[in-house]
Each structure stands twice: as C-alpha cells, then as structure tokens.
Amino acid sequence: MDKRTGLENGGLYDEHYVQKRIDRVDNVEESGKKLTGTFHTSGRDDMSVLAMQRLYDQVMGLAAKFKHGEQIKHVQMVVYTISQPNGPATPVDMVVDYHKYDYEFAEPPRVTSLQNTVPLPTFSDFGDDVYFVADQRGYESVVYYLAGQYLKADKSGKIVDPRLKLNKVVREISYSPNGVTVKTEDNSVYRADYVMVSASLGVLQSDLIQFKPQLPAWKVVAIYQFDMAVYTKIFVKFPKKFWPQGKGREFFLYASSRRGYYGVWQEFEKQYPDANVLLVTVTDEESRRIEQQSDNQTKAEIMGVLRKMFPGKDVPDATDILVPRWWSDRFYRGTFSNWPIGVNRYEYDQLRAPVGRVYFTGEHTSEHYNGYVHGAYLAGIDSAEILINCAQKKMCKYHVEGKYD
Structure with a gap:
C-alpha cells in the first residue's frame, strides 16, 4: 500500500518516514515561535496555528523561486508541506498534527491562537516534560490541603468549618453597590459584601447562573468570545x-x-x-x-x-x-478553556475584570496558563488580591488597557 494513503486497516508505517513527518512538524513549531516573537504584544498581529502552517508552505514555495543569496524580508520560516488548504491531509500527517496541537489544546489548529500558544507559556516556564498523575487521591487532595490552611478541620484533616457549604447549586447572583445576594437551587439565600465566581467558562456561557442585573455587554461578549474546549x-x-x-x-x-x-x-x-x-x-x-x-x-x-x-x-x-462526559455535565460544560484566534489581551482583561461587587476567577482568567490546574491556582491568588485591594484598601478600579496599547 502507498505509505501516503495510509495503513488504516493494519500495519506499521516505516519508522524513517514517520520520523520525517514528526521532524517537519517540530521544525514548523520552532519557526512559529520566532514568528510570534515579532508580533505586537497586544495581539493585533495574531493568526491561527493553521494560518501559520499555510503561510510556511506558501513562503517556501516562493523562496524556491529566488536565486541563491537573495532575501525575503520579514520572513523567518521553514518548510511545512501541506497538500490541502485545510491542513495536513494524509493519515500520518493528520495524526501527528493532532498529537501536536489538538492533544494539548483540545481544539484544532484552525481555531487556536498562534501568538498565545506558540511558544506555550507553561512549557516555557516549567519545562516541556509531561507526567501522568497516578496518585489515587487525585487533584481533590490539593484542594482540601489548601482549604485546610484557612478553614477549620478536625484531627483527621476533614474540614468541618460551618462556613463551607457543599452540594449547593448557585442559580442566581444579584448585585448592587451595597452588596450581593446568592440564591441556590434549594432556595437558600446568602448575602455578602462581595462574591467571587469560580464557575467554569462553559458554565458562564450557559444559563445555569442568572445575574441580576444582567452582566454588561462588554463582559458578555468577552465570555462568549473565549472557547470552552472538550x-x-x-x-x-x-x-x-x-x-x-x-x-x-x-x-x-x-x-x-x-x-x-x-x-x-x-x-x-x-x-x-x-x-x-x-x-x-x-x-x-x-x-x-x-x-x-x-x-x-x-x-x-x-x-x-x-x-x-x-x-x-x-x-x-x-x-x-x-467515558467522561464533561460537555454534557451542567456543572462544567466542557473540560478547559482554549485561547482562540481573534481574542487578544484586551478581551482577556475584560474576561477577568470584576463587575461591581462580582469578581471572577478560574483557569480561564489565568493570564499565561489558561487550561491548566496551575493556571486555576495562580488565577485564584490573583483574583483574591484584586478583591482584597478593593475590600480592604478601597483600590477598586480595575484597569483594562486599550485594545492595541
């Protein structure tokens, strides 16, 4: 069988052939990092990962027509052969491309932002080694450990603080200059000076929680522009x-x-x-x-x-x-956020920005690490500091820079 058409019904591809496809994808990513380094930090020059792939193919086609020694200005690219405008078309190219991008971001290259994912800040800051967490306790143990730092717990470590309310489904958040009121599905009512909303982006994009009054248009647009991936x-x-x-x-x-x-x-x-x-x-x-x-x-x-x-x-x-069903679950409506093309730092700041006494946090509000557990952790710290500055220091103005500043 022609190795370009696939061995879908059985058999292994030639190792040398596959390695060449992998090397080509790695080369394109490395050159993509150089390209994003030339973009304006506001995000105004952004493109999708797929657009970058198309661009490399086109530029190298043009480069082949130039004589030795001539230069193409403003271009720092290498070859990435794509036989179709919608991306890799052969089975091997598709699965290698999928493993490189979809397997990390949960969405295809045609929607994923190049500037905000290549290079990926998590790998740049913490290394690109990936480990499978096999601890039977799961991430829940981290949450309870952190909660135990400020909530009352018994000798066994079980949290017994009466302020912690579990198994409550928030359905309505009312806010005014004087405070907030939270109503749950069992008709319980809670009042406070401020509220921190840590629901997932998918939940914010659903009708689970009603805000009264409705969130302003700029906030709603920011919420719906960002992607909740599955x-x-x-x-x-x-x-x-x-x-x-x-x-x-x-x-x-x-x-x-x-x-x-x-x-x-x-x-x-x-x-x-x-x-x-x-x-x-x-x-x-x-x-x-x-x-x-x-x-x-x-x-x-x-x-x-x-x-x-x-x-x-x-x-x-x-x-x-x-079979997990994150998308169908009304408490998640997806798995984690992915930064799509068309959303820059301006919209991101709006996504994180408080509305009156309503504050927002979650992995989707992490400036560099959205989509990751450490992003959720660090975003929680950032959001808490923003709220504390307002509640204790009366520094309540959240600054959103202009779209192209």
Whole structure:
C-alpha cells in the first residue's frame, strides 16, 4: 500500500518516514515561535496555528523561486508541506498534527491562537516534560490541603468549618453597590459584601447562573468570545494485554483517514502494573459525538479500531469502559478553556475584570496558563488580591488597557 494513503486497516508505517513527518512538524513549531516573537504584544498581529502552517508552505514555495543569496524580508520560516488548504491531509500527517496541537489544546489548529500558544507559556516556564498523575487521591487532595490552611478541620484533616457549604447549586447572583445576594437551587439565600465566581467558562456561557442585573455587554461578549474546549480521556479495561509494551512504547497513534478518530493511545504498565487498561483521547467534535451515544456504542467503535491496529493479535472484548462526559455535565460544560484566534489581551482583561461587587476567577482568567490546574491556582491568588485591594484598601478600579496599547 502507498505509505501516503495510509495503513488504516493494519500495519506499521516505516519508522524513517514517520520520523520525517514528526521532524517537519517540530521544525514548523520552532519557526512559529520566532514568528510570534515579532508580533505586537497586544495581539493585533495574531493568526491561527493553521494560518501559520499555510503561510510556511506558501513562503517556501516562493523562496524556491529566488536565486541563491537573495532575501525575503520579514520572513523567518521553514518548510511545512501541506497538500490541502485545510491542513495536513494524509493519515500520518493528520495524526501527528493532532498529537501536536489538538492533544494539548483540545481544539484544532484552525481555531487556536498562534501568538498565545506558540511558544506555550507553561512549557516555557516549567519545562516541556509531561507526567501522568497516578496518585489515587487525585487533584481533590490539593484542594482540601489548601482549604485546610484557612478553614477549620478536625484531627483527621476533614474540614468541618460551618462556613463551607457543599452540594449547593448557585442559580442566581444579584448585585448592587451595597452588596450581593446568592440564591441556590434549594432556595437558600446568602448575602455578602462581595462574591467571587469560580464557575467554569462553559458554565458562564450557559444559563445555569442568572445575574441580576444582567452582566454588561462588554463582559458578555468577552465570555462568549473565549472557547470552552472538550477533552475526553476514555479508559478501557481488558482481560489481557495485546499491545506493545516496554521502554518507548507508552504511547501509540492510530493514523486514520478521519482526523481525531481515536488517534492517541496510552498504556499504563508503569503506572498501574497488570491493570490491563488502555487510555484513548478524543477531543472537540468527536468528544461531543461520543458523549451523546451509549458506552456500548463507543466500546464497539474502539474495538473496531484496536482490531485494525493489531490485525495479527488476539484482541479480546473490553470488560469495562469509562467515558467522561464533561460537555454534557451542567456543572462544567466542557473540560478547559482554549485561547482562540481573534481574542487578544484586551478581551482577556475584560474576561477577568470584576463587575461591581462580582469578581471572577478560574483557569480561564489565568493570564499565561489558561487550561491548566496551575493556571486555576495562580488565577485564584490573583483574583483574591484584586478583591482584597478593593475590600480592604478601597483600590477598586480595575484597569483594562486599550485594545492595541
């Protein structure tokens, strides 16, 4: 079979061929970093990641026509061959592109901002090593540890502070120059001088919480301009292993002619020995589609893919499957935010800005680390300082710089 058309029904691609595709994508990203370094910090020069890919292809086509020694001004680019204007078109190119961008941002390159994701501040500031968190306690333990620093707890560490109200669904927030009133679904009413809203961007974009009076137009527009992405990690358990194991084989990719179709796989022999569990990640439209079908249908699709990936293996039926439904859950309405093309620092500042006595926080308000847990943590500190400056120091004016300042 022609290696450009795919081995969708079984077989491994030539390692040298695949490495060349990976190297090409890495080269384009490195040159993209140089390009964003020339952009105005306001974001006015921004473009999508896909636009950058198209631009490289076009520029290199033009560069080939220039004689040796001639220069193309204002261009710092390398070759990235894209045979179609909508991005990589072959199965290998699509899954490599998906692994590079969608697997990180949960949305395709056509909507993701280049300036705000390349280079990615999280990797630039903390390193690009990625680790799987296998701690059985999960992130919840971090939340309870932090809460225990200022809320009353018993000897076992369990929080018993009467001020903490759990399992309350906020449905209405009323605000005025004199204070705020919060009403919950069970008809409880809470009054305070200020309120900090930490609901996800997806919830803010839904009708779960009603603000009275309605939030001003500039705030609503900022909320709806930002993207709430959907990122789904599906765990599948089997009675035995049939997949590659050992060093350098933790991840494997399925190069489908359908972009994003069960493409990125991970095995857990190191984290959970003998668990016989595989993880497959889907995002965006595939996540929404899968959330709306039964787990049995999803399991059947997964088994079809795995039997194509390992045609010579005895692939048993999965014994269990876990399909998170972040998008369908009214308390999340997605997984994390992604910075889209068309939103610059001006709109971001509006997204974070308080409205009267209503303050906002969450990973989507993190200036550099939106979409990440550490972004949520640091944003909480920033938002708390903004509120404290107003409540205690009467420094209540939040400055939003002009769109192109």
